[in-house]
Amino acid sequence: MLTERMKKWRHAFKLDPNRALSDAALERIGLSGTDVVIVGGTDGITYENSQRLIERVAAYPVTCVQEVSRVDAVVPGVDGYLLPIVLNTDDIRWIVGNQQQAVKAFGDWIPWDETAALGYLVLNPDSRVARLTRSRTDLSPQDVTAFARLAEHLFQLPALYMEYSGTLGDPKLVAAAKKGAERLPLFYGGGIGGPGDVRQMAALADTVVVGNLAHLNVDAALATVEAVKGTVRGG
Numbered sequence: 001m002l003t004e005r006m007k008k009w010r011h012a013f014k015l016d017p018n019r020a021l022s023d024a025a026l027e028r029i030g031l032s033g034t035d036v037v038i039v040g041g042t043d044g045i046t047y048e049n050s051q052r053l054i055e056r057v058a059a060y061p062v063t064c065v066q067e068v069s070r071v072d073a074v075v076p077g078v079d080g081y082l083l084p085i086v087l088n089t090d091d092i093r094w095i096v097g098n099q100q101q102a103v104k105a106f107g108d109w110i111p112w113d114e115t116a117a118l119g120y121l122v123l124n125p126d127s128r129v130a131r132l133t134r135s136r137t138d139l140s141p142q143d144v145t146a147f148a149r150l151a152e153h154l155f156q157l158p159a160l161y162m163e164y165s166g167t168l169g170d171p172k173l174v175a176a177a178k179k180g181a182e183r184l185p186l187f188y189g190g191g192i193g194g195p196g197d198v199r200q201m202a203a204l205a206d207t208v209v210v211g212n213l214a215h216l217n218v219d220a221a222l223a224t225v226e227a228v229k230g231t232v233r234g235g
């Protein structure tokens with residue numbers, strides 16, 4: 001079950017099908033020892049570029065899952081599918097609309113054991129994803145703790161994702177999410193620039209997602225894998 005395997009992830013690379021990544025860099029990422037490669041992005045995602053990147057990742061012994069943000073870009077045969085549910089959006093389509101469209105399109109073939117929802121809190125107001133999803137980003141620590149409790153107890157989601165795409169997040173808000181997410185796995189992603197950032201967030205969150213850095217500086221990106229593994233949660 002994907003939801004069980006997700007609980008063991010400490011480090012993830014998120015690769016964007018719409019951005020360049022050399023074969024040499026991808027090989028190092030594929031062999032890096034990361035727990036999972038998530039394929040997904042916000043802009044310019046198509047079936048063709050998603051399929052191409054997923055096929056390239058499949059050459060390496062690493063779990064590869066697709067984050068489904070567009071129903072027309074779903075690639076069959078991936079190790080798993082993550083469906084975002086944006087908890088702080090003002091647009092109902094990001095809570096239940098897009099997912100319903102995906103199930104309508106693929107309902108007969110969906111491998112449910114390998115499909116999981118990810119509850120998102122989108123928190124960087126300047127990010128493309130915040131604008132696209134019309135997220136309310138001005139959340140207090142109390143708001144974040146309440147969202148995390150909602151995700152864990154009421155919605156019973158498999159994980160909560162603190163999404164700071166493009167900027168390093170506020171550790172106080174990440175800690176507020178952890179306060180609410182007692183058993184719920186907590187993902188953190190956004191602005192990780194190297195081992196120092198990753199250690200800070202890996203002490204607070206269960207899984208740290210490294211995106212941009214993998215495309216920009218593969219040496220620094222690789223250093224984050226060891227840094228996460230050497231960091232104790234809550235330490």
Ligand code: 1GP
Pocket residue numbers: 014163164165166167188189190191192209210211212213
């Ligand atoms: C994006 O949270 C991920 O969805 C990672 O963010 O690209 O800023 O590392 P960055």
